[in-house]
Amino acid sequence: MKKGYADLPLHYGTVPAWLAKRMALLGGAIVEAIVQEYGRKTFLQKLSDPFWFQSLGCVLGMDWHSSGITTSVMNALKKAINQRSSELGIYVCGGRGKSSRNTPTELLHIADKTGLDGNELITKSRLVAKVDNCAVQDGFQIYLHSFVVTIDGDWTVVQQGMNINDKLARRYHWLSSSVQSFTETPHTFIYGKNKGEILNLTDKDASTTKQGILELTKENPDRLMKEISLILSSHHEVREKDVNLKRLGAALVLAHETDVQDVESLLLLNGVGPRTLQSLTLVSEVIHGTPSRFSDPARFSFAHGGKDGHPFPVPTRVYDETIEIFDKALQRSKLGDTDKLEALKNLSKVSMEIEKNFKPSDNFHEWIENERKNSWKYGGKTIYGDAIENSSLIKKTGKKTNKSVIKKIDKNQLSLFD
Structure with missing residues (x-):
């Protein structure tokens, strides 16, 4: 079963080292928490959901709608998971470009360690790539292939x-777990725009065609699920329509308008300030939320912003504190002390309780502006530099910000540091 696909605007460039390191640390903690609480199968199910994947990328600080989210998230997960594969029972192979071609070799190494049938896994890996690249000719050439396998x-x-x-x-x-056939209707549903006629040799009506000649088949609109309008958006900034304001508002109310001391007492998260509580709540939902909670992935960018400054710069100090809290909770749980891990789990529950009676107001832009205004306090960073107090420009390490750089930054990005 193919769980779906999403179309994303092409973005170029690389993830800065300061963000890549944090993505791997927090990504690893999230995976470990999911596996510990729900098991390896559930993690694979989440990873196969394009909405959840996009939400994970947002909570890790990637741009909410760009193509780079795929490469960056999978690189982070590969680094984090493979360092503790013996403990988690999960292995990540492949990647982008040359790394994708290493998948067969990596699978054979894993087979030697686990006793899995390496040749069978290689065959499945190749079939998946061939189906999307050749059997379904939709105009997209595969350049990234990440194969995630468990000891099971x-x-x-x-x-x-x-x-x-x-x-x-x-x-x-x-x-x-749902693949019945690689060559006949492996796509249970598809996200994306109906482009009209494509060559689809996996369609159930193409059985006679596969026996003889190939012909173009037209996608049946009735088989297409609702287009992911959020993920397909071409605009860079996060807008009100991209976010479920009721859900976001509840998380912000929990973090900023509830008596922190009461929340700490309830959740056993002593010493956690409102801004970190905001991030922890959204990360908690990525770990424990049900599929229906990820229909607005952009909302999760309110945890750690985005490297391009949308909706606001990445608050590195908050990011680091979030990583530290989850890491300590996971380590303590291994020793039998699960209080802090349960407290983190309860954050998403408390937020959903607040959400029931929460009425969204018209202060969405105020939320964003407040984050931008205070970004310097939390070690705010973007690919353009550091946030500065009372400055409309970006601090360039060791350099003056010149006009040629400013021209590359749109008006929204210039306002980030007002």
Whole structure:
């Protein structure tokens, strides 16, 4: 069963080292928390959900709608998971470009360690890539292939293709537990725009065609689920329509308008300030939330912002404190002390309780402006530099910000540090 795909605007460039390191640390903590609480199968199911994947990328500080979220998140997870594979029972293979071609070799190494059938896994990896690249010719050329496998033999694939003409990248998600056939209707549902006629040799009506000649088949609109309008958005900034304000508002109320001392007493999170509580609440939901909670991935960018400054700069000090809190909670739980891990789990529950009676107001832009205004207090960073108090510019380490740099920053980004 292919869990779906999402179309994303092409973004170029690399993730700065200061963010990549944090993504791996927090990503690893999130994966460990999910596996510890719900098991490896649940983690694979989450990874195969394009909405959840996008939400994870947002909570890790990536731009909420860009193609780079796929490469960056999978790189972070590969680094974090493979360092503790023996403990988690999960392995991540492949990646982008040359790394994708290393998948067969990596799978054989894993097979030697675990006793899994390496050749069978290689065959499945190749079939998944061939289906999306050849059997379904939709104009996207696969350039990233990440194969995630567990010691139980379950697997999921996240891969991405590029369409230069449309300047889009398309991400595809697969889940092994529901695959009945690679060559006939492996796509239970598809997210994305109906582009009209495509060559689809996996369609159930193509059985006679596969026996003889290939012909173009038209996607049946009735089989397409609602388009992910949020993920397909071309605009860079986070807008009100991209976020469920009732859900976001409840999380912000919990963090900033509830008596922190009462919350700390309830949740056993002593010493946690309102801003970190905001991030912890959103991370908690990524770990414990049900699928229906991820229909607005952009909301999770309110945990740690975005590297391009949308909706606000990445608050590195808050990010580090979030990582530290989750890491300590996980380590203590291994020793039998699960209080802090349960407290973190309860954050999302408390937020949903507040949400029931919460009425959204018109202060969405105030939330964003407040984050931008206070960004310097939390070690705010973007790919352009550091946030500065009472400055409309960006602090460039060791350099003066010149006009040629400013021209590359749109008006919204210039206002980040007002």
